[in-house]
Amino acid sequence: MVNTATVDLAPLDEILKEFNGEKGAVIPILQRVQDAYGYLPKEVLSAISKRTGIPLSRLYGVATFYAQFHLTRRGCHLIKICDGTACHVRGATKLVKSLEEALQLSPGGSDPDYKYSLEIVYCLGSCGLAPIVVVDDQVYGQTNPESLIERLEKLE
Amino acid sequence: MLKTIADLEALRQATQKRMEENRAAEPIILIGMGTCGIAAGASEVAQAARQDVEKRGLRAQIVGVGCIGMCVKEPLMDIWLPGRPRITYANVKPEMVPQLIEEHLVNGRVVKKLALAQMLFPGVHPEEGLPTYPELPFYKKQLRIAMRNCGMIDPENILDYIAVDGYQALAKALGGMQPDQVIEEMKTSGLRGRGGAGFPTGLKWEFCRRAQGEPKYVICNADEGDPGAFMDRSILEGDPHSVIEGMAIAAYAIGARQGYIYCRAEYPLAIKRLRKAIHQAYEYGLLGENILGSDFSFDLYLKEGAGAFVCGEETALIASIEGRRGEPRPRPPFPVVSGLWNKPSNVNNVKSYGLTPQIILRGADWFRTIGTPNSPGTAVFALTGKIKNTGLIEVPMGITLREIIYDIGGGIAKKKKFKAVQTGGPLGGCLPESALDTPVDFDSLTQAGATMGSGGMIVVDQDTCMVEFALYFLTFASAESCGKCVPCRIGGQRLLETLTRIVEGQGQMEDLETIEYISTQMQQASLCALGQLTPGPVMAALRFFRDEFEMHVKERFCPAGVCKGMFQYEIDEVSCPGCGLCLKVCPSDAISGEKKKPHVIHQEKCIQCGACYEVCNLGAIHISPRMASVVAMEAVAE
Numbered sequence: 001m002v003n004t005a006t007v008d009l010a011p012l013d014e015i016l017k018e019f020n021g022e023k024g025a026v027i028p029i030l031q032r033v034q035d036a037y038g039y040l041p042k043e044v045l046s047a048i049s050k051r052t053g054i055p056l057s058r059l060y061g062v063a064t065f066y067a068q069f070h071l072t073r074r075g076c077h078l079i080k081i082c083d084g085t086a087c088h089v090r091g092a093t094k095l096v097k098s099l100e101e102a103l104q105l106s107p108g109g110s111d112p113d114y115k116y117s118l119e120i121v122y123c124l125g126s127c128g129l130a131p132i133v134v135v136d137d138q139v140y141g142q143t144n145p146e147s148l149i150e151r152l153e154k155l156e
Numbered sequence: 157m158l159k160t161i162a163d164l165e166a167l168r169q170a171t172q173k174r175m176e177e178n179r180a181a182e183p184i185i186l187i188g189m190g191t192c193g194i195a196a197g198a199s200e201v202a203q204a205a206r207q208d209v210e211k212r213g214l215r216a217q218i219v220g221v222g223c224i225g226m227c228v229k230e231p232l233m234d235i236w237l238p239g240r241p242r243i244t245y246a247n248v249k250p251e252m253v254p255q256l257i258e259e260h261l262v263n264g265r266v267v268k269k270l271a272l273a274q275m276l277f278p279g280v281h282p283e284e285g286l287p288t289y290p291e292l293p294f295y296k297k298q299l300r301i302a303m304r305n306c307g308m309i310d311p312e313n314i315l316d317y318i319a320v321d322g323y324q325a326l327a328k329a330l331g332g333m334q335p336d337q338v339i340e341e342m343k344t345s346g347l348r349g350r351g352g353a354g355f356p357t358g359l360k361w362e363f364c365r366r367a368q369g370e371p372k373y374v375i376c377n378a379d380e381g382d383p384g385a386f387m388d389r390s391i392l393e394g395d396p397h398s399v400i401e402g403m404a405i406a407a408y409a410i411g412a413r414q415g416y417i418y419c420r421a422e423y424p425l426a427i428k429r430l431r432k433a434i435h436q437a438y439e440y441g442l443l444g445e446n447i448l449g450s451d452f453s454f455d456l457y458l459k460e461g462a463g464a465f466v467c468g469e470e471t472a473l474i475a476s477i478e479g480r481r482g483e484p485r486p487r488p489p490f491p492v493v494s495g496l497w498n499k500p501s502n503v504n505n506v507k508s509y510g511l512t513p514q515i516i517l518r519g520a521d522w523f524r525t526i527g528t529p530n531s532p533g534t535a536v537f538a539l540t541g542k543i544k545n546t547g548l549i550e551v552p553m554g555i556t557l558r559e560i561i562y563d564i565g566g567g568i569a570k571k572k573k574f575k576a577v578q579t580g581g582p583l584g585g586c587l588p589e590s591a592l593d594t595p596v597d598f599d600s601l602t603q604a605g606a607t608m609g610s611g612g613m614i615v616v617d618q619d620t621c622m623v624e625f626a627l628y629f630l631t632f633a634s635a636e637s638c639g640k641c642v643p644c645r646i647g648g649q650r651l652l653e654t655l656t657r658i659v660e661g662q663g664q665m666e667d668l669e670t671i672e673y674i675s676t677q678m679q680q681a682s683l684c685a686l687g688q689l690t691p692g693p694v695m696a697a698l699r700f701f702r703d704e705f706e707m708h709v710k711e712r713f714c715p716a717g718v719c720k721g722m723f724q725y726e727i728d729e730v731s732c733p734g735c736g737l738c739l740k741v742c743p744s745d746a747i748s749g750e751k752k753k754p755h756v757i758h759q760e761k762c763i764q765c766g767a768c769y770e771v772c773n774l775g776a777i778h779i780s781p782r783m784a785s786v787v788a789m790e791a792v793a794e
Binding site for chain 1: 421459460461462463464476477478479480481482483497638720743744763764765766767
């Protein structure tokens with residue numbers, strides 16, 4: 001079991017006060033909570049349920065229905081590495097490996113400091129510039145491990 | 157705070173007068189600041205303009221306006237000197253700004269080589285050698301009613317809207333029309349719901365007014381989720397008050413005193429401007445209690461979506477406003493009878509509300525003179541894909557697809573050949589070249605095999621594989637299935653598997669029958685429009701491009717050169733001059749050849765990425781079926 005004491009519930013209290021039993025406010029509450037916490041921690045969902053009387057199952061149902069909500073913590077920056085055929089032969093695997101080694105960042109996960117999250121995607125249609133990496137919606141072509149890590153370390 | 161209709165009229169006149177004086181006194185710089193403009197760099201252009209004006213110590217107003225529709229020309233910056241036409245500069249970069257300000261604003265000389273067009277006003281002499289807006293091919297056949305203010309007014313300032321007769325329609329309704337008269341006017345206008353289904357708006361309002369139950373609600377569906385569609389976003393960003401005014405008129409007609417705008421969360425700028433517009437409308441007493449001194453009171457709330465395409469379906473949208481999972485429910489009862497919190501609710505699209513003030517102000521008879529008898533008025537389209545002039549257009553109903561694509565859109569880019577046009581987004585359908593003379597209206601498009609939809613129009617050329625294109629929409633639509641009803645959840649999945657087999661070269665002829673069978677079942681048995689229309693794109697593609705499907709199955713050949721492993725690139729010896737461009741871009745060293753001699757592609761090394769095909773300007777690279785020997789070699793290797 002997760003220790004509830006590890007999560008600060010003060011921001012939640014503020015948010016709930018604002019909505020004060022308003023009808024149909026589940027989605028705005030979850031949106032505000034995600035803004036405050038970066039994702040929807042289990043402990044906070046339980047606390048919302050206890051304080052509002054909305055069943056946890058309903059909160060979970062809403063949170064898993066909409067694409068906007070995340071139940072696990074995400075890094076500040078989203079990195080997408082293309083592993084389509086052209087990028088694959090041009091060294092996408094090397095890029096992935098280098099991130100694992102340098103930043104302890106593996107596909108589908110985040111690094112220990114939650115600075116980055118990594119996703120693998122397939123063909124962004126820019127094969128002439130392979131291998132392609134997308135960092136926070138900015139597209140970079142002809143990437144190599146050194147330049148990628150250098151670029152990532154420059155991010156705030 | 158406006159307490160009477162006379163107050164509004166006085167404010168309108170005073171604002172118009174003040175704005176005219178301003179225009180006569182100092183230059184105005186207008187910058188297109190829709191999401192599209194900002195993505196193209198409009199913020200940097202605005203920043204450069206502000207800095208330059210300040211540095212020179214000039215007097216000039218800098219105004220951010222909505223999108224005027226020419227996406228391909230963004231960022232757009234207009235310079236408007238007192239007593240002169242308003243001049244539009246296209247594709248403006250921050251470093252060009254000082255030169256434009258120096259030449260045009262300071263010296264009064266229009267920089268013709270960078271100027272795109274001029275906008276004329278009464279009593280103003282035209283600039284010679286520069287087309288006016290109506291003379292531009294992109295605008296010649298357009299008629300802007302829903303988008304009349306986009307790009308013309310500052311969307312963040314209610315006074316700009318009031319100066320162009322904003323809220324006059326609401327005043328007219330409150331001051332001299334009974335609710336039934338408003339409904340009658342809407343019915344006479346023949347306005348059909350612009351969300352795509354085309355249900356008569358006035359009739360819907362009447363049903364809602366007559367329904368039992370209090371309170372009643374008006375809801376604006378601003379959950380525009382189709383990929384490649386941005387009509388509603390542009391109106392919300394460029395003219396949010398027109399939608400608010402339309403909703404207030406609807407609320408008065410129906411007898412509602414509360415309204416909701418449900419806007420998707422992916423539109424942060426639209427949400428910001430709506431929020432500001434609602435706030436200003438309250439400040440001026442155009443929302444709230446006893447509007448303009450009448451008995452009518454109306455409160456408007458903004459609800460943000462959370463990322464679910466199905467919430468564009470009205471019953472799912474209502475569930476989402478109530479804070480539940482956005483799952484549709486069977487209709488009837490329709491929302492006009494039992495909607496939000498089980499009370500009568502009128503749900504209309506952004507464009508339907510946006511058109512309402514003009515219909516009330518100028519009359520149903522005026523509206524009926526535009527468009528066709530069964531689909532009066534205009535249609536707004538987001539024109540995208542392999543076309544020269546991509547952008548947002550508004551045209552009278554009845555115009556043909558050919559006029560839209562060739563006259564307004566400028567035809568297909570890069571000298572390629574037209575193949576199909578998809579209307580109605582992922583729930584619509586495609587039409588081939590033979591259907592290009594179809595008039596654009598609700599009934600003709602449906603009859604031709606596509607749908608009107610809410611306004612996405614994607615044009616594709618010879619390089620698009622229709623099987624893969626259908627698969628793209630199907631992947632989108634089936635991923636967005638909410639999973640509540642079986643035909644949509646399982647049917648979409650099975651269709652997806654079948655089509656995937658075909659694009660991977662594993663298809664059988666029976667698969668085509670399976671597609672037709674599942675599609676029919678989904679159309680008949682799904683709970684909501686998402687499930688019923690998900691098979692639309694694949695059905696239309698199969699109907700008009702069956703030979704392409706059959707080639708995939710029988711010959712394992714993708715003639716568009718899209719489906720991996722089902723074609724090969726070949727260099728035509730006669731037309732290849734040996735320039736070496738293809739050799740340079742090839743990521744897998746599959747091309748060899750001496751300079752100035754025809755090059756060769758080594759099929760065993762080629763990964764079919766298409767880089768060489770894209771780069772060859774001479775059309776020397778062809779798509780052909782794969783050689784039997786290569787296919788056999790691969791089979792052995794596996």
